[in-house]
Amino acid sequence: MNFRHNDDAKERVRQRLDMASVVGRYVGLKRRGRVMVGLCPFHKEKTPSFQVNPDMGVYYCFGCGKGGDLFNFVQEIEGVGFREALEMLADEAGVEIPRYERREQPGGGASATGHRPPDDGGRGGAATKTEMLDIHKSAAEFYYQCLKGSPAAIEYFKSRGISAETVKEFGLGYAPDGWKGLIDHLAGEGVAPRRIVECGLAVEKDGAPPYDRFRNRVIFPLCDLSGRVIAFAGRGLDAEAQPKYLNSPESALYKKSGVLYGLHKARDGVREHGYIIIVEGYMDYLTLYQAGIRNAAAASGTAFTEEHAHLIKRFSSKATLVFDGDRAGLSAAQRAALILAPFGLQVSILALPGDDDPDSFVRRDGAEAFLGLLEKARPAADFLIDKLVSESDGSPHGKSRVIDELMPYARALSDEVVRQDFLDMIAQRLRIDRRLVANRLGGSASRRPYGAAVPEPPQDSGRALTVGTLEEDFLSIIINVPALIVSARQYLSPEILTDTVAENIYSIVLEIYDRDGNLDGLIDACGGDTRLRDLVSMLGVKQVRLEHIEGELIRKISLLRRKYFKALMADVRAELRDCPESERERLLERLRYCGEQLKESDLRE
Numbered sequence: 001m002n003f004r005h006n007d008d009a010k011e012r013v014r015q016r017l018d019m020a021s022v023v024g025r026y027v028g029l030k031r032r033g034r035v036m037v038g039l040c041p042f043h044k045e046k047t048p049s050f051q052v053n054p055d056m057g058v059y060y061c062f063g064c065g066k067g068g069d070l071f072n073f074v075q076e077i078e079g080v081g082f083r084e085a086l087e088m089l090a091d092e093a094g095v096e097i098p099r100y101e102r103r104e105q106p107g108g109g110a111s112a113t114g115h116r117p118p119d120d121g122g123r124g125g126a127a128t129k130t131e132m133l134d135i136h137k138s139a140a141e142f143y144y145q146c147l148k149g150s151p152a153a154i155e156y157f158k159s160r161g162i163s164a165e166t167v168k169e170f171g172l173g174y175a176p177d178g179w180k181g182l183i184d185h186l187a188g189e190g191v192a193p194r195r196i197v198e199c200g201l202a203v204e205k206d207g208a209p210p211y212d213r214f215r216n217r218v219i220f221p222l223c224d225l226s227g228r229v230i231a232f233a234g235r236g237l238d239a240e241a242q243p244k245y246l247n248s249p250e251s252a253l254y255k256k257s258g259v260l261y262g263l264h265k266a267r268d269g270v271r272e273h274g275y276i277i278i279v280e281g282y283m284d285y286l287t288l289y290q291a292g293i294r295n296a297a298a299a300s301g302t303a304f305t306e307e308h309a310h311l312i313k314r315f316s317s318k319a320t321l322v323f324d325g326d327r328a329g330l331s332a333a334q335r336a337a338l339i340l341a342p343f344g345l346q347v348s349i350l351a352l353p354g355d356d357d358p359d360s361f362v363r364r365d366g367a368e369a370f371l372g373l374l375e376k377a378r379p380a381a382d383f384l385i386d387k388l389v390s391e392s393d394g395s396p397h398g399k400s401r402v403i404d405e406l407m408p409y410a411r412a413l414s415d416e417v418v419r420q421d422f423l424d425m426i427a428q429r430l431r432i433d434r435r436l437v438a439n440r441l442g443g444s445a446s447r448r449p450y451g452a453a454v455p456e457p458p459q460d461s462g463r464a465l466t467v468g469t470l471e472e473d474f475l476s477i478i479i480n481v482p483a484l485i486v487s488a489r490q491y492l493s494p495e496i497l498t499d500t501v502a503e504n505i506y507s508i509v510l511e512i513y514d515r516d517g518n519l520d521g522l523i524d525a526c527g528g529d530t531r532l533r534d535l536v537s538m539l540g541v542k543q544v545r546l547e548h549i550e551g552e553l554i555r556k557i558s559l560l561r562r563k564y565f566k567a568l569m570a571d572v573r574a575e576l577r578d579c580p581e582s583e584r585e586r587l588l589e590r591l592r593y594c595g596e597q598l599k600e601s602d603l604r605e
């Protein structure tokens, strides 16, 4: 999935342009509360039913049901594709769209002339990739040479058990403790300071002369898959260095989430062993490499991302993630499992015992022992269930929370067989009826897990997508006042929504809000599903009364919970009617549970 492909340019255009004034050129708009109202440009009408919510950047027509964001509006009214709309709006906003980016835009009548990126040899405009690669190469050589002059840096690698051979093989180095070491060195090779700044290896602030980014740090060059240096990570040598690890900023060469340290060396090893080992740190990786374990790579201190998952998948369908056994390590493992789930990889997780990390473990116990441990790595699903169950108190509420926490993983699984198996495991471990677990998933098993794949744009069947009135009220509140999402989530998990369309929208809202802290990307997240987009736009322009809104939200949530538990109760009663005697007690217990939940929602009202 990559619904952010239109990336920065789109985002910047959105931020710079006011939706109301762009739309206002085509439609006479009048303010009515938080929205602007006018005669719909897309169908004939005498009374205005076309509305714009400028804060949220969406429009919707209650007459013909068309809706979307600024880009959809321009596409629709100008009859152009996404790319043209983006270019028109970018010109107006004064946002530059790099040419290569223009060519890569999806779905848009690629012009037959297909411009090539201009090659100005780096004299005037931005540095070319080749120039940047050259600069990184020279910088890497400089840092490597500087290591020889720094006893402290040499001692650091020695103390971590890194051999001179490994230092050489990975070009480990040292950035001297000055302000212009690298700049002066590269100047000697004819590189302008401006170029070094562009590569992120020097910093320019407030018009002052540039200075070296990496100072008094040991240096780990980061490479692309061809082994070319594209960025650096530097670890502070002073105990009080802040931050402890400093990375190159992202550049035309380097995207933080697109690099796994050492991956370029792992190709053969992965092929040989049939799986890849992912560790957390540079040192973990280097120690394994030295010990002869060559099918590993390191996430290099950044949180695990989907880009990492894509990378892994290119190399192997099996991955073992190794994490520290402490609380932070286990949480990181949980997040990583969730991110990898949609990719159909066979993922195992090894949580190391005690305070160990792979580095310390291998140095003390050796490679053989480590390989032995790897064999005990648990399948990700097992690991997740174990972790959450062990944190739970075993009460019905506790079990319920465990299921809630496991559902995002279940949804993310791309393989239906694997998913069903996972539900079985949950039911067994929690000793509850499997159907209860499946219910939480939201009934229809074929439902697309959000985030698993870009959806096929559905046929415009003419029938608009709708949700129930109660669900509509609830969703329009949180979409219009995203600050309330935090409290909404506290009382209502998406599975409680019996309306699957509403459940889907609510899940998307939570994901986007988690990711961005706002809902600007909500329309984008609807992918190519125009019916979903229309519906979400409608929720965005719907009038919401702001007074007592928090109380109103809680009331809607109570009603939604009642709806869910009433339906569940009816199911259980039906089951009770002709169940074997052995099942009876369990079903009664479940009935009591529903009753409790209903009572609780009563109290809340």
Ligand SMILES: [Zn+2]
Binding pocket: 040, 041, 042, 043, 050, 061, 062, 063, 064, 065, 066
């Ligand atoms: Zn209309």
